[in-house]
Amino acid sequence: MRxxxxxxxxxxxSHTAVELLSEGHEVIIFDNYSNxxxxxxxxxxRITGGPLTCFRGDLLRPSDLDLVIRDQxxxxxxxxxxxxxxAESVEDPLMYYRNNLTGLINLLDAMAEHDVRNLVFSSSAxxxxxxxxxxxxxxxxxxxxxxxxxxxxMSERVLADLVASDPTWAVTIxxxxxxxxxxxxxxIGDDPEGIPANLLPYVARVAxxxxxxxxxxxxxxxxxxxxxxxxxxxIMDLARGHVLALLENREPGMxxxxxxxxxxxxxxxxxxAFEAANGCVVxxxxxxxxxxxxxxxxxxxxxxxxxxxxxxxxxxxxxxxxAWAWQRLRQG
Ligand code: WQD
Numbered sequence: 001m002r003x004x005x006x007x008x009x010x011x012x013x014s015h016t017a018v019e020l021l022s023e024g025h026e027v028i029i030f031d032n033y034s035n036x037x038x039x040x041x042x043x044x045x046r047i048t049g050g051p052l053t054c055f056r057g058d059l060l061r062p063s064d065l066d067l068v069i070r071d072q073x074x075x076x077x078x079x080x081x082x083x084x085x086x087a088e089s090v091e092d093p094l095m096y097y098r099n100n101l102t103g104l105i106n107l108l109d110a111m112a113e114h115d116v117r118n119l120v121f122s123s124s125a126x127x128x129x130x131x132x133x134x135x136x137x138x139x140x141x142x143x144x145x146x147x148x149x150x151x152x153x154m155s156e157r158v159l160a161d162l163v164a165s166d167p168t169w170a171v172t173i174x175x176x177x178x179x180x181x182x183x184x185x186x187x188i189g190d191d192p193e194g195i196p197a198n199l200l201p202y203v204a205r206v207a208x209x210x211x212x213x214x215x216x217x218x219x220x221x222x223x224x225x226x227x228x229x230x231x232x233x234x235i236m237d238l239a240r241g242h243v244l245a246l247l248e249n250r251e252p253g254m255x256x257x258x259x260x261x262x263x264x265x266x267x268x269x270x271x272x273a274f275e276a277a278n279g280c281v282v283x284x285x286x287x288x289x290x291x292x293x294x295x296x297x298x299x300x301x302x303x304x305x306x307x308x309x310x311x312x313x314x315x316x317x318x319x320x321x322x323a324w325a326w327q328r329l330r331q332g
Pocket of ligand 1: 086123124125126133153176177178179197198199200202213215216218227228229230267290293
């Protein structure tokens with residue numbers, strides 16, 4: 001298939017591009033490089049040896065997108081372009097609604113205009129309501145507690161209403177839990193601007209001596225070691241989930257899947273796993289809880305396993321080892 005990946009130079013998009021190219025599909029990347037490096041496409045090509053087509057453009061400039069979808073013979077779209085930092089969304093909600101919601105609507109308009117109605121949408125476990133219990137199922141109560149999560153929740157509603165109004169659309173929504181790690185080559189990985197908000201990139205930079213110590217946001221949660229528990233999934237497993245979703249996304253209608261391992265890991269356990277996998281020491285200090293953090297969030301991945309044949313393969317140690325390989329290469 002010829003697949004357009006919006007945000008294809010980003011963390012999720014680039015690893016998904018590698019997986020698609022490795023499976024013999026053709027990839028067209030559309031990215032404004034607001035949160036990714038322009039060197040990523042050439043690194044994807046180095047990993048896969050395959051050509052890929054790239055366009056620099058912005059979803060908020062519909063003409064950019066229209067040309068690509070009109071001229072590139074797209075069979076399907078994987079929509080990864082979007083802002084995704086919770087704290088930033090609290091500071092600047094309008095930037096998040098404009099980029100994530102208007103961007104999606106512009107994409108859908110361009111797809112409909114050119115008769116491309118096959119979409120895989122990047123959503124997040126952040127849509128689930130704080131009152132929910134892990135393991136989260138796809139029909140668990142939805143109700144995000146931050147603007148970023150609400151843009152994903154609203155985007156899912158936009159898609160549901162679109163499919164209800166025009167059943168020729170085939171839409172699959174993928175709710176990611178905590179993607180971490182990097183391609184085993186270390187050539188691509190999670191490369192947030194500035195100080196990482198997420199745990200593992202922060203741990204990697206502490207291990208590399210770029211930051212003094214990991215701040216553990218609270219050790220007084222109702223969990224075995226008092227620290228927050230999450231469902232960490234290797235980015236290459238997540239990328240594989242996108243390929244499987246794409247191949248299954250043929251029937252008109254809308255489907256929702258959790259992409260997680262079904263296993264919970266605490267902050268302290270992840271730090272220990274990183275130290276063990278990489279033979280390094282990662283200093284940490286317990287600080288106050290981060291507002292909005294939930295104690296325990298992990299997936300029930302049954303539906304994706306049953307309907308997509310999705311079975312995550314990588315271990316926590318491999319997630320940590322590949323993240324470290326990426327950290328050392330990105331330092332140059
Ligand atoms: C994981 C755990 C923190 C940093 C967020 C978004 C989610 C998705 C992934 C986009 C928690 C603790 C973290 C640190 C810490 N992003 N922590 N010190 O919050 O589960 O999910 O990123 O889709 O939408 O909400 O991920 O990595 O920030 O936190 O102690 O420096 O690590 O309290 O328990 P989170 P995270």
